[in-house]
Amino acid sequence: MNVLKASHCLLALSVLFATDLPSALAGKVLVFPVDGSHWVNMNILIGVLHSRGHEVTVVRSASSWYVKEDSPHYTAITVTLPEPINIEKPDFFISFLSKMLEIQKHGGSPLAFAEFYWHMLTTLYDMHRQASQLVLEIFENPVLMKRLDEGRYDVVLTDPGLPVGVLVAHKLGLPMVYNVRWITSGEGHFVVAPSPPSYVPAAGSLMSNRMSFGERIKNVFHYVLNMYIDHFIVRPEYDKLVAHYFGPETDFYHLLQGADIWLMRSDFIFEFPRPTMPNVIYIGGFQCKPSKPLPPDLEEFVKGSGEHGVVIMSLGTLVKALPSEITSEIAAGFAQLPQRVIWRHLGERPHNLGNNTLLVKWLPQNDLLGHPKTRAFVAHGGTNGIYESIYHGVPVVGIPLLFDQFENMLRLKVRGAAKVLDATKLDSQSFLAAVQEVLHQPSYRENMQRLSRLHKDQPTQPQDSALYWIEYVMRHKGAAHLRTESYKMPWYSYHSLDVMAFLLAVVLTVGGAVILTIRYLCLCLCRRKKSKLE
Structure with missing residues (x-):
C-alpha cells in the first residue's frame, strides 16, 4: 500500500514538474508580426514561447515603432525598406482618422460613401504595396536568405494581416501558424471556413447574425465588395511576387489558406456563431489576466x-x-x-x-x-x-x-x-x-x-491552447491532417456547380429521351389506329 502511495506521489510530482518546467522540445520560432496593436498580443505569445525555452527570432522593418530591435525575449532581424509601411508611421492613424471623420460628417450620401471607400482603398493599396517591398527586400538579399535558411527554424508564427511571413515560410518550406483575426481580404474565417452570407455577417456590413431580407441583400453586397477589394486592390502586388519567385503554377490565395494552425483571436461569447474548421483554435482574450495593484x-x-x-x-x-x-x-x-x-x-x-x-x-x-x-x-x-x-x-x-x-x-x-x-x-x-x-x-x-x-469557464485557458498548438506543429512538422484541401479546388467545384450542371444535363437528357420515346410510341400508335380504320 505504501509503495502504491509512493508511486502516486511520484506521478503527481512528475506531472507538476512537466507543467512548470520549460518544454523539453526547445525549438526555433521565426516570427513575422504586424506593427501597432497587433504587436501587443503577438509580443505576449513571444514572451510565453521564450519562457518555455524556445528560441524566437522576429523579422521587423527598420521603421517599426512598436517592434523594438532589442528585447530579452527574442533576437531581431531588421530589414530596411525604401519607404516605411503606412502603419509604421507614427502620425498615419491621426491623419487617416481625421480624414475618415470628415467624410462621415457628410452623412450617408452616395458621394460620401464613394469618397470614404476611395480614400480607404487607396490607403489599403499603398499599405500592401509597401509590405510587398519587404518581401522583395528579403528575397533579394542572399546573405539574409542564407541566414534564414541556415537558422533551421521549426515553425513560422505570423500575423497574416500583412502576409510577408506567408511567402517567406513557403520559400523556406516551413510549417506555419497564424496569430490571426484579420487577413488581407478581411476577417480570417472567410478564407478558412464556409461563410454563408445568409447568416454570417460580412466585414463592413454592420449586421448581426439575424438578418431581414433587406439586410441579407446588404450583406451580400458587402460580401461581393470585399471579394472585389481582395482581388483587384490587395492581391495584385502579391500575385506578382508569387509568379516571379514560385512560378505561375503557385497561387497566392492557396499559400494564404495553407496555414497549419489558425490561432483565431476570437471567442464565441463575443463572435456570432458560424461554421469553422478543425485547424482553427480559438484564443480570444488570451492576453487577459487578473489585475495587479495600481501605482x-x-x-x-x-x-x-x-x-x-x-x-x-x-x-x-x-x-x-x-x-x-x-x-x-x-x-x-x-x-x-x-x-x-x-x-x-x-x-x-x-x-x-x-x-x-x-x-x-x-x-x-x-x-x-x-x-x-x-x-x-x-x-x-x-x-x-x-x-x-x-x-x-x-x-x-x-x-x-x-x-x-x-x-x-x-x-x-x-x-x-x-x-x-x-x-x-x-x-x-x-x-x-x-x-x-x-x-x-x-x-x-x-x-x-x-x-x-x-x-x-473553459477547460483550457486561451494562452495555454495557443502554446500547445504552436508546439504541436513543431513536434509533428506541421498539421496537414487538420487542414482541408478544399481551398485548392476551383470555385465552381467548391460550390458543386459542375456536379449540378452534370446532374441537370443528365436529367435533361433522360427527360428528353423519355419525351422523345413517348412521342415516338404515340406516333406509332396513331399510325396503327389509322391503318386499321382504313
Whole structure:
C-alpha cells in the first residue's frame, strides 16, 4: 500500500514538474508580426514561447515603432525598406482618422460613401504595396536568405494581416501558424471556413447574425465588395511576387489558406456563431489576466472616488487623440459626472476639463478594469480592450473610430453590454446621457458579467491552447491532417456547380429521351389506329 502511495506521489510530482518546467522540445520560432496593436498580443505569445525555452527570432522593418530591435525575449532581424509601411508611421492613424471623420460628417450620401471607400482603398493599396517591398527586400538579399535558411527554424508564427511571413515560410518550406483575426481580404474565417452570407455577417456590413431580407441583400453586397477589394486592390502586388519567385503554377490565395494552425483571436461569447474548421483554435482574450495593484498615485485617486467609483477612457495604441472639437464635448460630459475619470489622452488638453478628470499619457488598463471601483469603460472598440472589459465584467460606452471597431461594438451592443455612440454626432449631453445610462441601468453590468463568467469557464485557458498548438506543429512538422484541401479546388467545384450542371444535363437528357420515346410510341400508335380504320 505504501509503495502504491509512493508511486502516486511520484506521478503527481512528475506531472507538476512537466507543467512548470520549460518544454523539453526547445525549438526555433521565426516570427513575422504586424506593427501597432497587433504587436501587443503577438509580443505576449513571444514572451510565453521564450519562457518555455524556445528560441524566437522576429523579422521587423527598420521603421517599426512598436517592434523594438532589442528585447530579452527574442533576437531581431531588421530589414530596411525604401519607404516605411503606412502603419509604421507614427502620425498615419491621426491623419487617416481625421480624414475618415470628415467624410462621415457628410452623412450617408452616395458621394460620401464613394469618397470614404476611395480614400480607404487607396490607403489599403499603398499599405500592401509597401509590405510587398519587404518581401522583395528579403528575397533579394542572399546573405539574409542564407541566414534564414541556415537558422533551421521549426515553425513560422505570423500575423497574416500583412502576409510577408506567408511567402517567406513557403520559400523556406516551413510549417506555419497564424496569430490571426484579420487577413488581407478581411476577417480570417472567410478564407478558412464556409461563410454563408445568409447568416454570417460580412466585414463592413454592420449586421448581426439575424438578418431581414433587406439586410441579407446588404450583406451580400458587402460580401461581393470585399471579394472585389481582395482581388483587384490587395492581391495584385502579391500575385506578382508569387509568379516571379514560385512560378505561375503557385497561387497566392492557396499559400494564404495553407496555414497549419489558425490561432483565431476570437471567442464565441463575443463572435456570432458560424461554421469553422478543425485547424482553427480559438484564443480570444488570451492576453487577459487578473489585475495587479495600481501605482500608489493612481490607487489614491481611485480610492478618493468614494461610492461613485471611476470611469476609464482609452482609445488604444493607434490613435493618440481625437480632434479637439470632440474631446471638448467629452470633457464637458465627464465634468458633470459624480464619478472620477481616468482618461488616457495624448493630445491638446481640453479647455473645459472638470476637476474630477485625470489626464494620463499611459494607464495600466487591465489593472484599472479589474479594480472593484471601476464602473464603466469608454473605449474605441479595439479587440484587446474589448476582451479585457469582458474578462473583468466592465460595461462599455463605445466610440468606434476605424476598421473593425464598429463591428466589435455592434457585437457588445447586441449582447446588451455596451452603449454605442457616433463620434461625428457626439456632443456633451448625448455623451453624458450614454455614460449615465451604462452606469445606472443594471442590465449593462449584469450582461457583461455574464459574458465574463462564460469567457472564463473553459477547460483550457486561451494562452495555454495557443502554446500547445504552436508546439504541436513543431513536434509533428506541421498539421496537414487538420487542414482541408478544399481551398485548392476551383470555385465552381467548391460550390458543386459542375456536379449540378452534370446532374441537370443528365436529367435533361433522360427527360428528353423519355419525351422523345413517348412521342415516338404515340406516333406509332396513331399510325396503327389509322391503318386499321382504313
